[in-house]
Amino acid sequence: MTILILGAAGMIGRKLTDRLIQEGGILKADEKLILHDIIEPEAPLNHQNYLCLSGDLAAADTVMQLAAYQPDIIFHLASMVSGEAEQNFNKGWSVNMQGSWHLCEALKHYHQASDERYRAKIIFASSIAVFGPPFPDNKLEAIHDDFLTAPQTSYGAQKAMVEMLIADYARKGYIDGLSIRLPTICVRPGKPNAAASSFFSGIIRDPLNGFDAILPVPDTVRHWHASPRSAAGFMVHAANLDTSLLGGRRSLNMPGLSCTVAEQIEALRDIAGEAVIAKIKPSPDDKIIEIVNNWPRAFQPERAISLGFRAETSFREIIEIYLEDDMPHLS
């Protein structure tokens, strides 16, 4: 068995790498792990049989070289992020859409060229960005499993289109695979970034580490979260899933937790106390408020839950996972 992770240098890629090695179940000690990203990923800990590669997925020959390894499982996490794809239109379409199309084509090539009918299983990291407003007119505006994908960003359109590519190549038998639509991942470790969603993690992570955090939206804002641990768990669960259970619909809304910013802050207060909360500094930013108003608030991910995908059920749990997995310790 050979497993390929595309986008292995990213935060979820690294969590997934650790998870595959630690848990066993998928990756045995003698099986090959190929880690790929635009920059060369770090070597994995506690696993000997690996390759670390770098390259641009938008180039067809890079993708053909990766497909030549005939990986059994491909975790496709490689993507230009939302804000960058919005700013650099051409590059976003080239990397996020054309690169994934090259991948499907390369895998079809090896499927058709191989005697034993090689068929890769792709787990595509899609996003709730495939959805745009107006959202359903129900409690919490929760998005059900047969709600339309009408993205309002280039990133979301690219994710939605790659989902359709994967579904059609899989329907024809050239590949196997599915797309999982990840919630906003919270609490992201490390430093704040330029993403409009950065504050959802920042208001928890930074005060816990003794720093002030800006809150640019009203605390009534509701959003859909899951931990980095859950994200890696979704990937592993998807890799083990019998895709014949999916019928013709190979995109799944992942479970998560719907809560308001006020509820996030309450959970932090319970865990860390008033002095930590005091480091959250409200400073409304109209641009971020406008962006966030276009984001999904809640889901009813019944299919994914019935297929055994699991996420956190309280924001307190999400904070505790940050403390266990990622909180820097005094050394």
Next chain:
Amino acid sequence: MTILILGAAGMIGRKLTDRLIQEGGILKADEKLILHDIIEPEAPLNHQNYLCLSGDLAAADTVMQLAAYQPDIIFHLASMVSGEAEQNFNKGWSVNMQGSWHLCEALKHYHQASDERYRAKIIFASSIAVFGPPFPDNKLEAIHDDFLTAPQTSYGAQKAMVEMLIADYARKGYIDGLSIRLPTICVRPGKPNAAASSFFSGIIRDPLNGFDAILPVPDTVRHWHASPRSAAGFMVHAANLDTSLLGGRRSLNMPGLSCTVAEQIEALRDIAGEAVIAKIKPSPDDKIIEIVNNWPRAFQPERAISLGFRAETSFREIIEIYLEDDMPHLS
């Protein structure tokens, strides 16, 4: 004003050409009409300022040459048909998806290159093939306006993806445009073809013209129809539509008529009598039955209706339109 019709040699392309010239409203006598298809379309009747061109839309330079005319309105009806796209996977993706992407790119190029910010308005002929089962659990399994696009054919996937391309290029202001999802067009004039849907027209047209017609499905089969006249009418209405009314959702389910094959036959009996009906010969074909079972049966196209799109309200009306517009007369 310059109007370009892609796919102008097809049945709807020819109806649309006639309609643009006859009705006025859109095409004035001195304005230019460019008719394009893979084979050179026939010259239009009653209009002097025209070009008839042929070429392959899958070739980027063909598309750049067309965009160089900087058409104000582009009716994009060019497509490899459903059955052919299913059989010839590579060519289907190349023509239906890559060709349309080339078109968006070429129009973006002229938008960015022109001082006056040229912005073409595209009317894309999409299809109810963007939908796949299971259909909504309501009366008639009617598909509402926010139902997901989960196509079960390559053709449907290509149509759904081009819709997303057009929506995103339009959101960024490189083009203007919208996608209209056409019902099955009935009664198609001419000879039967190899499409699985051919019989919906055949059981009306062929008996009216004195020929036997095979009915390969049970008469309980329900489907969604509109006349060729309505299809051309949708196109013209879409070209005149203020797209700011669409918000972020630039794909519209067109109105039509939901009826069973038995209801089609009853309408024909009313109009043409028992002797004509006797020419319909039931001969169940399991393969066609299976295909048709995956097709939409009915819609609730509330947005399109509120935006003024109109179709037939009885199958009798659809037959009468065939008799008026397309029935061959003894000469």
